[in-house]
Amino acid sequence: MIETIQKFAPLLWENTLVTLGMVGASTLFAYLLGLPMGVLLRVTDRGGIMENHAFNSAFGWVVNILRSLPFIILMISISPFTRLLVGKAIGPVAACVPLVIGAAPFVARLVETSLAEIDTGMIEAAKCMGATNWQIISKVMVRESVPSLIRGLSISTITILGYSAMAGAIGGGGLGDVAIRYGQHRFEPKVMLLTIILLVIIVCVIQIVFDRLSTRLDKRNR
Amino acid sequence: MIEISHLTKKFNDKSGEVTALHDVNLSIGRGDVFGIIGMSGAGKSTLLRCLSTLETPTSGTVTLDGVNLHTLSGNDLIQMRRRMGVVFQGYNLLMQRTVRQNVAFPLSLAGGDPAETARRTSELLELVGLSAKADSYPSQLSGGQKQRVAIARALSTSPEVLLCDEPTSALDSLTTKSVLELLRDINRKLNVTIVIITHEIAVVKAICNKVAVIDASEFVEWGDTQEIFAAPKSRMTRQLLGYEVMNDD
Numbered sequence: 001m002i003e004t005i006q007k008f009a010p011l012l013w014e015n016t017l018v019t020l021g022m023v024g025a026s027t028l029f030a031y032l033l034g035l036p037m038g039v040l041l042r043v044t045d046r047g048g049i050m051e052n053h054a055f056n057s058a059f060g061w062v063v064n065i066l067r068s069l070p071f072i073i074l075m076i077s078i079s080p081f082t083r084l085l086v087g088k089a090i091g092p093v094a095a096c097v098p099l100v101i102g103a104a105p106f107v108a109r110l111v112e113t114s115l116a117e118i119d120t121g122m123i124e125a126a127k128c129m130g131a132t133n134w135q136i137i138s139k140v141m142v143r144e145s146v147p148s149l150i151r152g153l154s155i156s157t158i159t160i161l162g163y164s165a166m167a168g169a170i171g172g173g174g175l176g177d178v179a180i181r182y183g184q185h186r187f188e189p190k191v192m193l194l195t196i197i198l199l200v201i202i203v204c205v206i207q208i209v210f211d212r213l214s215t216r217l218d219k220r221n222r
Numbered sequence: 223m224i225e226i227s228h229l230t231k232k233f234n235d236k237s238g239e240v241t242a243l244h245d246v247n248l249s250i251g252r253g254d255v256f257g258i259i260g261m262s263g264a265g266k267s268t269l270l271r272c273l274s275t276l277e278t279p280t281s282g283t284v285t286l287d288g289v290n291l292h293t294l295s296g297n298d299l300i301q302m303r304r305r306m307g308v309v310f311q312g313y314n315l316l317m318q319r320t321v322r323q324n325v326a327f328p329l330s331l332a333g334g335d336p337a338e339t340a341r342r343t344s345e346l347l348e349l350v351g352l353s354a355k356a357d358s359y360p361s362q363l364s365g366g367q368k369q370r371v372a373i374a375r376a377l378s379t380s381p382e383v384l385l386c387d388e389p390t391s392a393l394d395s396l397t398t399k400s401v402l403e404l405l406r407d408i409n410r411k412l413n414v415t416i417v418i419i420t421h422e423i424a425v426v427k428a429i430c431n432k433v434a435v436i437d438a439s440e441f442v443e444w445g446d447t448q449e450i451f452a453a454p455k456s457r458m459t460r461q462l463l464g465y466e467v468m469n470d471d
Binding site for chain 1: 274275276300301303304306307308310312314315316317318319327328331332359360361375379
């Protein structure tokens, strides 16, 4: 085992960094898309500050359809678009495109759920103070749900990590790629085991860090 | 100052149309502490929500100094809302912000000068006796303290009217007394007109110079508190005063 670790350490280290980079960048962009989508779902919902039933159900459908596509199918089917956007369809950078598109609707639902936890009384109070809709969204809804949004962030980061391992199957790079190429194709069970251990560690670290951050930022727990 | 005329509010729900307020008329004068009392479901909260522009009446009008509240929109509506402070039964404080940030919130929404906002906030915290708690979070406060913060917050834009929806219903009797004293002080010192919705006769007796009794979506009696309570004409008023036993049927 020690021999295997020594032999594969540089490869595993390099691909851990690739995975972290891929997951970090994809999560960031998934939130840039998913956060506004989630806000839109919430505010146009029944009882929302910009209630709009037609828009809400149409947009809800789009989100549901995108969420129903198996990630691996999404990845292959949008590869022409990926190529158009980043110039190639293979490799870690290219993998970010389907990762973002696959995760954004999931993030949108998580954000929507977090925002729905906000007491409507708080929103009405802000209205009475003369807040604009934009101020209610930014200074009340999003600001007050930060602890919950961070808990959602840990769920989505870990989900994206799972997707990124799948992306490895078709040349996405990273730890998933190592598991497939060395563990599966070259039949090196020890390498497979090491990759899995690394992934488990990454998942635990993400979970613990975000949980602590959320608890620490939540001023209701004092 | 506030004129309510022929105000009717109907809601549609699964069981059909429900009339929450029926042809309500009322005049609230500047400097009044006006109590609106009634049983649960009588329509008093709906009335306050029409005053605070959270609800739009089905018909009739509410005017403040002659301006119809429900024809306003956009910036005019926002400006009007800043002339009225609202205090809720459930406080509705921002839980992730400190006491100071909560009180400053309406002013920061209005984009006020930060130095002036800070000065005004300290002044209000002093008024409600919570200067020492300025950097605490709402979760660290008692119910009475939370309501004081909510009152300070409602006063930050220097409103002419304070609308209070059951402000003491979640508080114990001693805390209720001190919150009511605070409201009376505010009325006297700052000359703010106060409208209080309540189901507790003690609240009206303690601080209201005027009262209106609401029963089944309509006002049954209104006028000077002392006169009304000395010689109650309606059955509901007598029941609220405990002179007559309530029938449950």
